[in-house]
Amino acid sequence: MHPVPPEAALAxxxxxxxxxxxxxxxxxxxxxxxxxxxxxxxxxxxxxLQPWRFVVVTDxxxxxxxxxxxxxxxxxxxxxxxxxxCGKSPPTVADADRHVAHTARVRNVGPETLEGFRKMVVGAxxxxxxxxxxxxxxxxYIALGVFLxxxxxxxxDACPMEGFEPEKFDEILGLKAQGFGSLxxxxxxxxxxxxxxxxxxxxxxxxxxxxEHV
Amino acid sequence: MHPVPPEAALAxxxxxxxxxxxxxxxxxxxxxxxxxxxxxxxxxxxxxLQPWRFVVVTDxxxxxxxxxxxxxxxxxxxxxxxxxxCGKSPPTVADADRHVAHTARVRNVGPETLEGFRKMVVGAxxxxxxxxxxxxxxxxYIALGVFLxxxxxxxxDACPMEGFEPEKFDEILGLKAQGFGSLxxxxxxxxxxxxxxxxxxxxxxxxxxxxEHV
Numbered sequence: 479m480h481p482v483p484p485e486a487a488l489a490x491x492x493x494x495x496x497x498x499x500x501x502x503x504x505x506x507x508x509x510x511x512x513x514x515x516x517x518x519x520x521x522x523x524x525x526x527l528q529p530w531r532f533v534v535v536t537d538x539x540x541x542x543x544x545x546x547x548x549x550x551x552x553x554x555x556x557x558x559x560x561x562x563x564c565g566k567s568p569p570t571v572a573d574a575d576r577h578v579a580h581t582a583r584v585r586n587v588g589p590e591t592l593e594g595f596r597k598m599v600v601g602a603x604x605x606x607x608x609x610x611x612x613x614x615x616x617x618x619y620i621a622l623g624v625f626l627x628x629x630x631x632x633x634x635d636a637c638p639m640e641g642f643e644p645e646k647f648d649e650i651l652g653l654k655a656q657g658f659g660s661l662x663x664x665x666x667x668x669x670x671x672x673x674x675x676x677x678x679x680x681x682x683x684x685x686x687x688x689x690e691h692v
Numbered sequence: 693m694h695p696v697p698p699e700a701a702l703a704x705x706x707x708x709x710x711x712x713x714x715x716x717x718x719x720x721x722x723x724x725x726x727x728x729x730x731x732x733x734x735x736x737x738x739x740x741l742q743p744w745r746f747v748v749v750t751d752x753x754x755x756x757x758x759x760x761x762x763x764x765x766x767x768x769x770x771x772x773x774x775x776x777x778c779g780k781s782p783p784t785v786a787d788a789d790r791h792v793a794h795t796a797r798v799r800n801v802g803p804e805t806l807e808g809f810r811k812m813v814v815g816a817x818x819x820x821x822x823x824x825x826x827x828x829x830x831x832x833y834i835a836l837g838v839f840l841x842x843x844x845x846x847x848x849d850a851c852p853m854e855g856f857e858p859e860k861f862d863e864i865l866g867l868k869a870q871g872f873g874s875l876x877x878x879x880x881x882x883x884x885x886x887x888x889x890x891x892x893x894x895x896x897x898x899x900x901x902x903x904e905h906v
Contacts, residue, residue: 481846482847486696487845488730490693491730492693510698515903522710532902533903540906580895584893584895620836623838623840624838625837627731627842633693679799680798681740683742688742689745
């Protein structure tokens with residue numbers, strides 16, 4: 479693996495901003511998009527449970543249905559891709575068992591060698607429902623962070639969004655029946671040259687207000 | 693900005709794993725660590741509120757105190773840096789006001805031009821306390837994802853950890869009095885050549901089980 483020079487990574491993170499106006503004429507090439515999907519797949523989660531689902535919406539008709547449920551924000555229509563980040567609500571022991579069985583297959587070991595690991599994963603997936611749903615949501619936000627950072631690194635613009643009606647998204651996308659709930663969106667594509675937000679200075683508290691050294 | 697080739701980003705994400713055994717002799721150079729701190733500072737959050745605090749623990753004495761509260765996991769002692777990700781519990785209207793005032797200063801505009809923005813930020817920071825704390829926790833996990841992805845890109849190993857006792861961490865680090873609660877850890881440094889976990893195949897559900905195309 480050839481690491482990226484730290485200053486190149488920093489430049490990408492500074493270049494990133496919550497893109498408000500996407501260029502509707504520009505589509506993310508399939509090989510580039512494939513890497514962003516892999517960033518989702520490879521995201522880490524506690525105990526490796528991956529208590530999430532990512533719905534990639536490119537169908538313009540579905541986008542049109544989702545648009546009013548996202549307060550008519552133009553990113554939902556204009557971005558090349560729209561990812562709906564969904565969390566398992568709640569994770570179950572069946573999810574834990576599936577993960578442990580899959581681990582045994584991938585690592586080619588007998589399930590009996592994973593007994594300690596199984597206890598840990600089942601424990602994580604046995605929280606009371608509301609707590610479990612909140613935990614899965616936090617894991618899903620790790621994937622959101624990984625997605626946004628990776629997009630920036632490879633020069634793809636994105637806009638994370640919580641401004642939408644989750645219940646309507648769940649209904650339109652049929653998520654509830656599958657045990658998932660929508661949590662956040664990421665529109666991805668390329669900034670429109672006329673997006674005035676691209677040029678505004680970033681607003682962040684000074685480092686010494688958010689980072690404490692001990 | 694010169695984007696990273698997508699295949700280089702993908703290689704970094706595949707190279708990444710939850711490092712269990714760090715090389716205690718290797719320290720992240722200051723200029724590299726500075727970029728990882730900037731990744732934290734630049735992480736996006738809903739309404740830009742940054743309802744978080746990152747405590748970077750390098751003092752070996754404090755590490756020793758935290759170690760038993762993290763079930764004696766060696767990463768807490770051996771990694772070059774240990775970041776404690778903390779969320780505001782809960783965010784308050786005062787936090788919102790501070791953010792809006794800061795925005796006005798950074799962008800050199802009168803506060804009266806930010807009235808719509810202020811309403812949105814105050815709304816986000818006015819949730820019932822438990823809900824607000826959960827929301828801040830999710831935002832903080834975005835920063836965790838950005839940190840882990842950036843570390844991987846620049847060739848720094850990391851281990852995200854939820855296996856610790858938050859109340860004990862809060863007490864040892866004096867977080868509660870400042871309105872924060874510890875949520876997750878990231879140990880960062882360089883993998884030990886003898887970490888057997890580095891060589892294990894990654895366990896992820898197949899892409900078509902976690903990604904749905906619509």
